[in-house]
Amino acid sequence: MNIYMSVDMEGITGLVDQTHVNSSMHNYERGRIIMTEEANSVIHAAFENGCNHVLVNDSHSQMNNLIIEKLHPETRLISGGVKPFSMVQGLDETFQGAFFVGYHARASMKGVMSHSMIFGVRHMYINDTPIGEMGFNAYVAGYYGVPVLLVTGDDQAALEAESLIPNVTTAIVKETISRSVASSLTPAKSQMLLNEKTEEALSNRKNVKPLTPPDHPVLRIEFANYGQAEWASMMPGTVLEPGTTTVRFQAKDILEAYRAMVVMTELAMKTTFC
Numbered sequence: 455m456n457i458y459m460s461v462d463m464e465g466i467t468g469l470v471d472q473t474h475v476n477s478s479m480h481n482y483e484r485g486r487i488i489m490t491e492e493a494n495s496v497i498h499a500a501f502e503n504g505c506n507h508v509l510v511n512d513s514h515s516q517m518n519n520l521i522i523e524k525l526h527p528e529t530r531l532i533s534g535g536v537k538p539f540s541m542v543q544g545l546d547e548t549f550q551g552a553f554f555v556g557y558h559a560r561a562s563m564k565g566v567m568s569h570s571m572i573f574g575v576r577h578m579y580i581n582d583t584p585i586g587e588m589g590f591n592a593y594v595a596g597y598y599g600v601p602v603l604l605v606t607g608d609d610q611a612a613l614e615a616e617s618l619i620p621n622v623t624t625a626i627v628k629e630t631i632s633r634s635v636a637s638s639l640t641p642a643k644s645q646m647l648l649n650e651k652t653e654e655a656l657s658n659r660k661n662v663k664p665l666t667p668p669d670h671p672v673l674r675i676e677f678a679n680y681g682q683a684e685w686a687s688m689m690p691g692t693v694l695e696p697g698t699t700t701v702r703f704q705a706k707d708i709l710e711a712y713r714a715m716v717v718m719t720e721l722a723m724k725t726t727f728c
Contacts, residue, residue, distance in 0.1 A: 455504050455505045455506060455507075455550045455551070455656075456505070456506070456507040456508075456509070456548055456549045456550055457500050457505050457507070457508045457509075457549060457550065457551050457552070457553060458509050458511070458544065458545045458549040458551070458552045458553070458595070458600065459493070459496065459497070459500075459508060459509065459510045459511065459552070459553040459554075460511045460513045460541050460542060460545075460552065460553070460554050460555070460591060461489065461493045461510060461511065461512060461513055461514070461520060461555045461556050462513045462514050462541070462554070462555070462556040462557050462558065462587070462607075463475045463485065463486075463489050463514035463519060463556055464514075464556065464557075464558040464566060464567035464568075464569075464607075465555075465556040465557045465558045465566070465606060465607025465608055465627070465628075466485070466488055466489045466492050466556040466607075466627070467488055467492055467627040467628060467639055467640070467641050467644040468488055468628070468638045468640075468641065469485050469488065469489075469566075469567075470567070470628075470634055470635060470636050470638070471567070471634040475514065475515070475567065476515075477515065477516065477519075486519045486520070486521065487521070488641050489514075489519060489520065489556060490519075490520050490521040490524050490525070491524070491641060491645065492555065492556065492606075492627075492641065492644060492645065492648065493510065493520060493525070493555055493556070494524060494525055494526060495644075495645040495648045495649055495652075496553060496555055496604070496606070496648050496649075496652050497510065497525060497526045497529050498526055498649075499648065499649045499652035499653055500652055500656070501526060501528060502653075503652065503653050503656045503657075504656060505656070507528075507530070508526070508528070508529050508530070509530045509532070509544055509549070510525070510529055510530065510531045510532065511531075511532045511537075511541065511542070511543050511544055511545075512531065512532065512533045512534075513540070513541035514556075516534070516535055517532075517533060517534055517535045517537065517540075518533050518534050518535070520533065532544050538713060538716075539594070539709075539712060539713070539716075540712075540716050541587060541591050542591050542594045542595065542712070545594060545595060545598060545600065546598050547598040547599055547600070549598070549600050550600070550659070551600065551601055551602075551603040551604075551655075551656070551659050551662075552591075552592075552595045552600050552601070552602045552603065553602075553603060553604040553605075553606075553652075553655070554588060554591065554592075554602060554604070554605045554606070554607075554615075555604075555606045555607075556606060556607060557587070557588050557605055557606065557607040557611045557615075558587075558607055558608065558610075558611050559586065559608070559610040559611050559613075559614050560578070560584065560585065560586020560587065560588070560589070560614060561575045561576055561577060561578070561586060562576050562577055563586075563610065563614070564610050564630060564633075565610030565611060565614075565630050565633070566608045566610070566628065566630050566633060566634070566635075566636045567633065567634070568633060570585075570586045570587055571587060571715070571716075571719045572719045572722060572723055573678075574677050574678045574679070574682045574719075574722050574723065574725070575675060575676070575677060575678070575719065575722075576676045576677065576678055576699075577675075577676040578590070578673070578674070578675050578676075578715065579672075579673070579674040579675075580593065580667070580668065580671045580672070580673060580708075580711065581668055581671055581672050588605065588611065588614055588615060588618065589614075589618050589665075590712060590715065592618060592619060592665040593665055593667040593708045593712075594667075594708060594709065594712055595664060595665065596664035596665040596666045596667055596708075597667050597707070597708050597709060598664075599664050600664055601619075601659065601662040601663055601664045601665075602615075602619050602622060602662070602664075602665065603622065603623060603655040603656065603658070603659050603662055604622070604623050604624075604625065604651060604652060604655035605619075605622055605623075605624050605625075606624070606625040606626075606627060606648060606651070607626070607627065607628075608626065608627070608628045608629065608630050608636060609626050609628075609630055610630050612624035612625075612626050618665060619662065619665055620662070620663070621658065621661040621662045621663075622655075622662060623651055623654050623655035623658055624651070625647055625648055625651035627639050627644040627647065627648075667707075667708035668708075669707070670704070670705065670706060670707070671705050671707070671708055671711050672702060672703070672704055672705070673702070673703045673704075673705055673711040673714055673715055674695075674700055674701070674703075675700065675701050675715065675718055675719070676698070676699055676700040677699045677700070677701070677722055678699070679699060679725065681725040681727075682699065682722035682723075682725045683698075683699040683700065683701050683722070684725075685721040685722050685724050685725055686701045686718040686719070686721050686722045687701045688721055689703070689714065689717050689718055689721060691703055691704070691714070692714075692718065701718060703718070
């Protein structure tokens, strides 16, 4: 069995604010150690429960956070940027399931460090459906016929996963108090929980269906300010909806929509506020 694993950082045990997830800040090195240990507990459990190949994609920020020498020796790791498919780089039809580890709730929703790709996004939509990183990534998995079997993170990420993917297994490692405060398990307790939930997710895999994306989807991204929308709308094929900060793109399929989202959010980050 081949498992694809996308690992983000905001949903990792004990990490609650930017000091834990920003590589220039004082708690980051602690954060990446906890992130690596947490990912590794899922990887070990996967190998112990029938998997023979686990491909891990580092999916946070510059995507070079996981410490490779601490991972299970049979793991393959995709690390670094820029990746054409960002958080789902390397995902294709050869996998029997996907794990989303360390995930968080979408922008404008309750949850520890909730956001969608960049902090300048208020909402993203596929057609009329609000979507975040988790949902978009699950749609790409669904394009390849791959079900998302496991989502780990805070309680709000778990709720979002359960609303998107019937019968998905979730592992709650911390409970939201505010966007930068959580009641968290210790890493040792989280790793025990993740071992159990990984086994449960693999045992339950036949009850989970891929999240099928719509044909010819319309991507709409609402940005926090007009400057971000202006930058994003410089991408060919986009339309800045009049009187809004929402940029629209008609895609031929979910893969094109995903790459458009990556380009639009990267462009939006060029906005300055001086």
